[in-house]
Amino acid sequence: MANPPFSALFCGLLSVGWVAGIGLVLAQPAPTPGTSIPLNDLSSFAAATPNWRIVGAVRADLNKANTFVTDKGTGILANLPADASFGQKYNLLTNLKHGDIDLELDYMMATKSNSGVYLQGRYELQLFDSWDVRRPTTVDNGSIYERWDEKRPDGQKGYEGHPARQNASRAPGLWQHLKISFQAPRFSANGTQKTENARIIRVELNGVLVQDDVELTGPTRSAAFEDEKPVGPVMFQGDHGAVAFRNIHYIAYDKPRPELVNLTYAVYKGKYEKESDYSFGGKAPEAEGATKVLTASMSRIPNEFLIRYTGTLRVAEPGEYLFNLGVPGGGGLLKINNQNVITPGGWNGRSKVTLPKGDLPFELFYSKFVDWAQPALGLTIAGPGVREFAISEGVGGTGEEVAPIMVDALTNTLLRSFMDLPGVTMPGTPADQQRRSLRVTHAISVGSPEQVHYTYDLDKGALVQVWRGSFLDATPMWHERGDGSSRPRGMVQRMGLPVLFLTKLTSPQANWLIDTTGSGYRPKGYVLDESDRPTFRYQSYGASVDDKIRVLDQGKGVQREITITNSANDLYARLISGSNITPLENGMYLVDERAYVRLDDVAGAKPTIRESNGQQELIVPVKGKLVYSILF
C-alpha cells in the first residue's frame, strides 16, 4: 500500500483550521537540514564529460539560446554543452545512490534550454525554459516527463507523463528552486519482483506545489537504465541544453520504519483530564481487544472516554526519533520504553526521543473530554533515515474540511481583497507583533489569461507583487465570514514593503517616504480599457498620475507606464528594491537573482542604485513619463 505524505494526511487532523473562522492553516513541512553535495569539484560525480564544469557565477543571455557566461570559482555546477552533443554520456550521475529521498536544489536555465533531474537515473523531473508557457505539458518545467515505447504506433509512443499543475517557472538566467520528495519502488525479498511502483510524493517548484503523489509505473524517456532497482544515482541531464545547479541538498530515507506489533486497546468511559487520572482503579473497560491500527474510532462513545493502547514498538534503527501526536478535544500520553515521550497538554504534542534498537514497550492514551471537538487520533514518526509517516490510521480528516474557492483569470480579472505579505512587517512594529505579517488593506489583484498577475496597493500607488501561474485563492475571504483576504496561487515575486512609488526628494540621498503623509496622496481609482485592463489614477504632490501596468508579450513579465501631469519638481520614482541590485551589460538590472528590471523609457534621466536601511533600491528622477518592465 502506498503511503501518502504526512502533510496530506494531517491537514485536517492536526490543525483545527477554521475554528476562529479566520485563518486557513496549510500544513507546510518545515525545511529540513540535509546532506549537501559539495560543488568544489566534480568528485561527487561519476566521470564527467567536459560539458560539466564547476564555476563561480553564471549568467544567461536572454537573446541567445543555450548560452551562459560563467566566471571562475566554485559552488556552481554548470552544463555548457557543445553543439549536437546528444547522448547518455553527456549526462552526469552522482556517486550517491539513493532509494527514498528528499532532494532540494537551485537551478538556472539558459534561454530555450532543456534539462532534467532523473531520480535513481530513471524517473525524470523535467527542467525547461517554460518562461512563455501558459499551460504546461509534460515537456515543461516541473513536469514528470513521458515514458516512451518504440513498439507503440506513431503518436502514441510517449505515454504517462504528468504535467506540472501550473507554470511556476522563472525566466532564464534567474535562479529557481526545486524540492522533490521521492519514494523508490519496492521489491520482494529476493529482489525479483516489484511489489510497489515508485512515486513522486511531492514537487515544489519555486515554492508552488506542482506534483502531488504521482505513481510512476516505470522509467521515463531517456533514462540511464531501463530496469528498476531499489537504489540508483541522481542523474542531471546534460545533452539537451545549458543548465546550472547549486545548493544541492538531500535527505536519504534508507532505514526501515519502526513497526507496532502485539497491539491491544481498551476503552474507558469517563472524564480523565489529567495524567494522574489515567489509572482506572480496577474499573472495567467498556471495550477491549487486539487491533492492528491506532484510531479514535475504537470508541463508540462520542465524548468523555479514554482509549489506552498497549503494544510493542519494533525499532530496527537506533537513534533520535520525532513523534507528533494529535489528540483533538483532550489530551494524550505517549510512553515508549517505559518513559514518557509526550505528556498531556494541548491537542498536539511533539517530542524527540532517542531509542535503542529492539522491541520496546509502547503505551498510548487518548483522553477525549471537550464536548464540541470531533474525536480523532493521529501519530506520526520520523527518525534516522525514516521519513515522517503516519503510524496511526489518520486518513479521512474530520469531515469538516473546507471546499476551496479558487478564482481563475480566463479573461482579464480584477479582485480587491486584503493581501498579506509573508515576512514583511511595518517598520517600527513592536517585536511581539512581528509574527503578524503586513496586510495590504486597499489591495487589488489583476489577473490575465497570459497567467501573469500582479497586486497593486491603491493606498500608495505601489506594485506589491507579481506572479506567474494560477491566479487567486479566495477561500480565506469567501468561506463563511472570511478574513477579507485572498492569496496568490502561483510563483510570487514580492516587492517588499509597499511604499509610495513617487516621492519628492530634496536630494538623491534623502530617505524614501514610508507613508503618504506630506505627499497629499489621494487615490482616484482606475479606468478599464477595452479588454478590462485597469490604469490606476491618483494624485500626489499636486500632480495627477496615471499608472498603467500591462502584461508583456508571451507573459514574460509586466510593463509599467507612468504618466504625470502637473509634475512637481524633485520627483523620484522607486522602481524596485532588494538585497542586491546588479546592473547588467545590456542595460537591465538583476534583482536578487530572481527578477530583471528593464528601463524602457526614462526620458534621459539617470537611474541610481542606492543603499537604504540595509537594502538597495533603484530610483530615477521623473518628470512627465516613465516606462519600465519587470521580467521574471
Place this chain on the structure above:
Amino acid sequence: MKKLLILLFTLAMGTATMAQESPKEEDFFKILKVTAPEGTLLEVGGLTVLPNGNLGVATRRGDIWIVENPTSRSPFFRKFASGLHEILGLTYKDGALYCAQRGELTKMIDTNSDGKADVFETVYAWPLSGHYHEYSYGPKIAPDGQFFVTGNVAFGDEEWWRGESRVPWRGWTMKISENGTMQPWATGMRSPCGLGIFDGELFYADNQGEWMGSGGIVHVKKGVFVGHPAGLRWTGLTSSPVKLTAEQFDAKIDERRRRDENGRAIKPENVVNETPTLLYSLKDKFPGVDIQTPAVWLPHGILGISNSELVEIPQGAFGPFAGQLLIGDQGMSKISRVFMEKINGEYQGGAIEFRNGFKSGVLRLAFAQDGSLFVGETNRGWGSAGDANEGLQRLAWNGATPFEMRAVKAMPDGFEVEFTKPVDRKSAEDLASYRVESFLYKYHAVYGSPPVNKEALPIKGVKVSADGLKARLIVGDLRKYYIHQLTLEGVRGVEGSYSLVHPIAYYTLNNIPEGEKLTMTDVSTRNSDTAPTAATPVVASKKETGKTGGKPKLVEGQAVTMAKAPTYDEVKGLLTRHTCSACHQANKRQVGPAFSDVAKRKYTNEQIVKLIYNPQPHNWPDYATEMPPMPQVPKPDALKIAAWINSLAPTAGSSSAGVPKP
C-alpha cells in the same frame, strides 16, 4: 332524527369555524422568485432601483449586476462590475452607481454605454486595519446630495469580544461629498448595517452585541453618540463633531476591562442581580453631549437579531402602510414594519412583525416601480432562519387589506391604536382584550442583554372611535424611554371576527406628549376578566397565546423529576415567547446549533438552564453569533425546555417527545 340533524349541523358549524381561521401575513404578502441564470451567486450586499426600473444588485463577492425587467417572469442579468471588496450598499445618482467597499466609496460609470462600468473612481478612501469585521455600509444619499457611509468596529485580539476602533472612523458615520471631502458625522456605531433616509434625515439600525442590548433604529443627527464607545477614540481629532472623549466616558462608565491572576483578560458576563445602567441615563451622566437613544427599539429575538436595511414604503405601495418603514433582519429572515412620529422634536415610534419566511437572511430591501419589494439575501458566516445561503426574492401585495394595527401613537395618558379595518366594538371596548407591559435593555460591555425592569401596566379605560378604526387607551405608569409592549390578543375585526394578523406592537416612548387627556366618563372600563365567570373566547384564535392559562404552573425543580419529557407542542409556546426559536430549530442548524445537537452534549437539565442564563459561546466555535444571556426565562420554563431538549438525544430512543419532521 332531530338529534341526528342537530349533530350534523354542529359538525358543519365546526368545519365552518375552522375555515374562518384568521388570515395570516402570507395571505396578503406573497414571496415571489426573481429568477437568475444558474450559478449566479447572489449574496446580496446592496440593492437599488434605477430610474428606468432596472434593479442594481451588489454582492458580497464583489459583483454588481444590472437586472432588466426585474419584475417580469424572465429578468435579464447583465454584469456591470466585478472584483470589488465585499460590497454592502449600492445607490444610483445622476447616471452613476455608488457603492461602499470595505475601504472606500466608489463611483462607477459606464462611459461607453456597453452595459459595463469602465470608470471606477475612488470618491473617498478611509483607513482600515485589516480586521475581518471592518465592513463598511452605504451610501445613502442625503437631501443635499452628499453620501452617508458607516463603518463597523473591529474586535480585539485577546479581548475578542470587545469592539475596537483601530483606525479613524471605524464605529462612525461619515458624510462624504461628491468631490471627496469627508465630514465625520456621528459615532457609537457597532455594526451599522441598516441605513435609511426618512423625512430627509438619516436613520440607522444596529445589531445586538456589546453595549447594544438589542437592535433598534436610531436617528443619526450630526455630532451624536449612540452608545458603542469604541469610536470615541477619535473624538479628539479636529474634524470630530462629537464632544464626548474616551477618557470622559471611561471615568463614568465601567467598561469591564478585568484580568485574572494570570493576567488574562476576562470576558464580561451578565450580572444578574444588579441595578442596570440604561442607555438613556447617559444623557444625565454626560450633560452637554448629544446622546441619541433609539427612536424605535426592535426587541431582540422578536423583531430580529441582526437588523439590516431600512426603507420607506412609497406612496401607492402596500396599501395602508405607505409612508411607513420596513426593516429587514438577517438572522430571522424576516421584515418588520415601523412607524414613527415626532414628539418634542424627537422621533419615536413602534414596530410590528410584518413578513417572515424568506429563504435566506434579509439584508437589503428596495421597492420596484410596480410597488413590490425586492429582498436581497445572504446568511454566509452568520446563519439564518431561511437556510439558503443567498437569494434575491420579491414581496408583492395582493391588494387585500390585512386586519392590522396600522400605527400606534403616544398620547398624554396612554396610546392611540389605529387599525386598518374597523374593530368589533364588543371586543375593542373590553379592557381584557389589551395588555400593556414595559421593559428595557441593559447598557453594558456584555454581549446583548436580557429585557430588564419589566412591568405590567394598568389599563384604565378605552375609547373606540365612531368608525371603529381607532382605540385610545388610558394606561398608567408610563415610563419615558421604555419599550411599551401592546398586546391586543382579544381585539377582533368586524369582518369575520378575525384576530389581528400581528397582535403585538412595541412602542418606544422617548417622550410623552402634552395635550388633552381623556376623561373617565368618555371611556369604556368594562373588563370581562373581572366578570365572575370568565367566558371562553367565542372565536378560537389561531395564535398560541403561550400565556399561562388554566394549566397549573410548574414549580421549580419539578421538571428534573418528571417521568416523561414534555412534547414539542408543550414547549413550542415557550420557545417562541422566550425567543429561543429566533436562533434555534429542533433538528437544523440556524443561527445557533440545533436543539438536537445541544442534546448530544449530554448536559443535565440543570446544566442547560445554567447555559441559558449564562451561555458559553466558546463551546460552539463553529457558530459565529454569540448567544446573549437570558436570565429572564423563568426557571420552571427553562427546566421544561431543557427536558425537551434532552429528549431529542439519539440515545433517548423511540420515547422522543416528538419533533416536527422537516
